[in-house]
Amino acid sequence: MRGMIGVLGGMGPLATADFMGKVIALTPAERDQDHVPLIVHSVPQVPDRSASILEGTESPLPAMLQGLRRLLDTGAECIAVPCNSAHYWYDDLAGESTVPVLHIVDAVGGALARRGVGDGPVGLLATAGAVFGGIYQARLGKHGYECVVPEDRDQEDLVTHGIGLVKAGRLEDARAPLEAAADKLRQQGVRMVVLGCTEIPLVLNDGNNYLDSTEALAERCVEWYSDRVRRPE
Amino acid sequence: MRGMIGVLGGMGPLATADFMGKVIALTPAERDQDHVPLIVHSVPQVPDRSASILEGTESPLPAMLQGLRRLLDTGAECIAVPCNSAHYWYDDLAGESTVPVLHIVDAVGGALARRGVGDGPVGLLATAGAVFGGIYQARLGKHGYECVVPEDRDQEDLVTHGIGLVKAGRLEDARAPLEAAADKLRQQGVRMVVLGCTEIPLVLNDGNNYLDSTEALAERCVEWYSDRVRRPE
Numbered sequence: 001m002r003g004m005i006g007v008l009g010g011m012g013p014l015a016t017a018d019f020m021g022k023v024i025a026l027t028p029a030e031r032d033q034d035h036v037p038l039i040v041h042s043v044p045q046v047p048d049r050s051a052s053i054l055e056g057t058e059s060p061l062p063a064m065l066q067g068l069r070r071l072l073d074t075g076a077e078c079i080a081v082p083c084n085s086a087h088y089w090y091d092d093l094a095g096e097s098t099v100p101v102l103h104i105v106d107a108v109g110g111a112l113a114r115r116g117v118g119d120g121p122v123g124l125l126a127t128a129g130a131v132f133g134g135i136y137q138a139r140l141g142k143h144g145y146e147c148v149v150p151e152d153r154d155q156e157d158l159v160t161h162g163i164g165l166v167k168a169g170r171l172e173d174a175r176a177p178l179e180a181a182a183d184k185l186r187q188q189g190v191r192m193v194v195l196g197c198t199e200i201p202l203v204l205n206d207g208n209n210y211l212d213s214t215e216a217l218a219e220r221c222v223e224w225y226s227d228r229v230r231r232p233e
Numbered sequence: 234m235r236g237m238i239g240v241l242g243g244m245g246p247l248a249t250a251d252f253m254g255k256v257i258a259l260t261p262a263e264r265d266q267d268h269v270p271l272i273v274h275s276v277p278q279v280p281d282r283s284a285s286i287l288e289g290t291e292s293p294l295p296a297m298l299q300g301l302r303r304l305l306d307t308g309a310e311c312i313a314v315p316c317n318s319a320h321y322w323y324d325d326l327a328g329e330s331t332v333p334v335l336h337i338v339d340a341v342g343g344a345l346a347r348r349g350v351g352d353g354p355v356g357l358l359a360t361a362g363a364v365f366g367g368i369y370q371a372r373l374g375k376h377g378y379e380c381v382v383p384e385d386r387d388q389e390d391l392v393t394h395g396i397g398l399v400k401a402g403r404l405e406d407a408r409a410p411l412e413a414a415a416d417k418l419r420q421q422g423v424r425m426v427v428l429g430c431t432e433i434p435l436v437l438n439d440g441n442n443y444l445d446s447t448e449a450l451a452e453r454c455v456e457w458y459s460d461r462v463r464r465p466e
Contacts, residue, residue, distance in 0.1 A: 001276050012265040013257050020250040020275065030401055032245040032277040039303070040273035042253065043234050044265040070272070074303045168263055 003228040004037040005221055006076025008067050008093075010044040011060075011083035012167050015198035015214060017042075019082035022218035036225045039074050041067040049085035050129030050160075061089050065096055072098055077228065080104075080221050082214055084126055084196045088133045102224065104217045105136055108194055109143030111216035117192045119144035122211070123185030125178065126196035128160050136196055148190050150181050158184075166199040174203045182210070236461040237270040238454055239309025241300050241326075243277040244293075244316035245400050248431035248447065250275075252315035255451035260458075269458045272307050274300040282318035283362030283393075294322050298329055305331055310461065313337075313454050315447055317359055317429045321366045335457065337450045338369055341427055342376030344449035350425045352377035355444070356418030358411065358437075359429035361393050369429055381423050383414050391417075399432040407436045415443070 009016030020040065029035050046067075047058040064086060071079060079101040081087065087104055094101040112122065124136050124147045137147045150159055158181035165174035178200055182193045194211045195201050201212040242249030253273065262268050279300075280291040297319060304312060312334040314320065320337055327334040345355065357369055357380045370380045383392055391414035398407035411433055415426045427444045428434045434445040 001278060004276060010265070010268070010270070013268045013271075014254070017250055017253040017257060020253065020273075021247070024246050024250060025402075032243070032279070032281075032400060035243070035246045035277040037243070037276040037278055038246075038273070040253075040271070040275060041307075042273060043237060043270040044268040045234060045270055046265070048265075070307045073306060074274075167265060169258075 001037045001075065002077070003225045004039055004074070004076050005225065006068075006071030006074065006079045007038055007040040008064060008071060008079060008081045008086070009040055009083070010042040010067075011046055011049065011086055012199060013042050013044050014166070014202060016040060016082055018202055019198065019214050019218055022215050023221050026215075026218050026222045036222060039071060039076055041071055043067055049083065049088065050127040053085065053088050053129035053133040060086065061092055064089060064093060068093055068096060078102065078224055080217055082198050082217055084135060084198060084213055085130045085133070087135050088129065102217065102220050103139070104213055105139040106143070107216040107220035108136075108196070108211060108213050109140055109145065111219060112143070112145060112192060112194075112211055115192075115211065117211070121146045121148050121188075121190045123148050123182065123188070123190035123193040124196050125150070125159055125181055125185070125193060125200055127163060128155055130196055131155060136194070148185055148188055150184060154181050154184055162203070163197055163199050166202055171203050178204055234270045234308065235310070236458045237272055237307070237309050238458065239301075239304030239307065239312045240271055240273040241297060241304060241312060241314045241319070242273055242316070243275040243300075244279055244282065244319055245432060246275050246277050247399070247435060249273060249315055251435055252431065252447050252451055255448050256454050259448075259451050259455045269455060272304060272309055274304055276300055282316065282321065283360040286318065286321050286362035286366040293319070294325055297322060297326060301326055301329060311335065311457055313450055315431050315450055317368060317431060317446055318363045318366070320368050321362065335450065335453050336372070337446055338372040339376070340449040340453035341369075341429070341444060341446050342373055342378065344452060345376070345378060345425060345427075345444055348425070348444065350444070354379045354381050354421070354423045356381050356415065356421070356423035356426040357429050358383070358392055358414055358418070358426060358433055360396060361388055363429055364388060369427070381418055381421055383417060387414055387417055395436070396430055396432050399435055404436050411437055
């Protein structure tokens with residue numbers, strides 16, 4: 001299928017469904033057939049990304065590579081990974097892929113610029129693995145943004161705790177700790193708070209106050225598909 | 234991946250994302266890894282099912298078979314199709330599949346019984362193709378239920394019209410005509426109104442008044458997966 005995008009998902013599954021919903025909502029469509037063709041590998045039996053980065057537990061890479069190969073075998077022409085922490089292994093995935101792998105941080109950089117957020121400091125709410133693994137800092141720096149991250153204790157007590165509640169389906173309980181972490185970043189003068197974990201936008205969904213990395217990646221997919229179908233074979 | 238369910242979706246795409254969300258919500262899970270592994274073919278470039286049944290326009294079967302083969306190639310151990318009208322071609326799909334294809338009407342029959350709706354008349358809101366193609370009537374009859382369908386004019390002006398609005402993303406506009414159709418069925422004494430089109434539960438989502446076929450299929454998938462992982466290899 002021309003322009004079919006392979007989605008390496010399941011990390012977590014609810015974030016994957018949310019990502020699909022955002023691709024659909026962002027697509028100008030009047031009927032089913034106008035929508036972006038997706039093949040979605042939502043197989044959550046992948047070792048924990050954050051624990052692997054932080055504690056050296058079992059690597060999720062073999063499971064992710066297996067999913068990637070399944071998607072490539074179906075004829076996917078581009079790959080999106082709606083999980084920020086998984087981008088710690090971006091180079092391994094891109095190296096194995098025969099088609100482009102969209103980078104979620106580049107998608108966030110593009111989305112920040114489109115929303116009129118110029119250069120300067122932006123806050124980052126993400127898993128401890130994504131924060132300490134430096135997934136955002138250097139790559140967002142290339143787009144002209146400096147990342148401000150929570151203090152270690154806030155990361156643990158507010159962000160990691162909140163993400164765990166989302167993964168357990170306790171969305172309402174997750175709101176207060178995640179909002180508190182965002183407020184602390186704003187007190188440091190950031191121009192926008194980036195939700196750099198695809199679980200967090202399930203709870204914090206005010207587009208004026210937050211830049212949702214899931215939505216940014218969905219925007220990038222719609223743009224990629226639109227370019228692809230316009231291009232001659 | 235053991236127990237991976239292939240989802241032949243995209244008909245429409247929003248219904249597919251809704252189906253995934255319902256599988257997740259119905260799964261008893263504390264962490265990502267407890268969730269049902271899904272590989273989701275959400276490729277909406279499939280000829281219109283209802284028009285093909287009613288008017289003999291291009292058949293969606295070749296596109297559906299291509300999707301089915303892609304899912305089987307990935308190692309899916311069971312297939313679910315979150316589109317009622319697509320079940321008009323159920324025998325063709327099941328005949329081509331090397332693994333079980335869950336039937337959405339059987340899932341609805343099971344769900345009606347679990348909700349305490351005994352034998353008797355139930356109302357059906359579905360596409361004109363599903364209604365006139367008889368997808369529900371005989372098969373639900375085997376479960377002990379008699380289907381009451383809208384009058385032709387209501388089918389056209391209320392149900393088909395409402396489904397079209399959902400597919401165009403106009404969810405709020407779709408509510409009034411769909412509710413009016415349901416009310417007319419209730420006036421005929423049905424014991425429950427079955428939402429036999431996966432677009433309709435995106436708008437009518439009161440579980441006490443409606444039996445949602447998307448949710449019924451999601452329940453069946455969770456049950457199938459639970460049985461599968463308990464079974465020795």
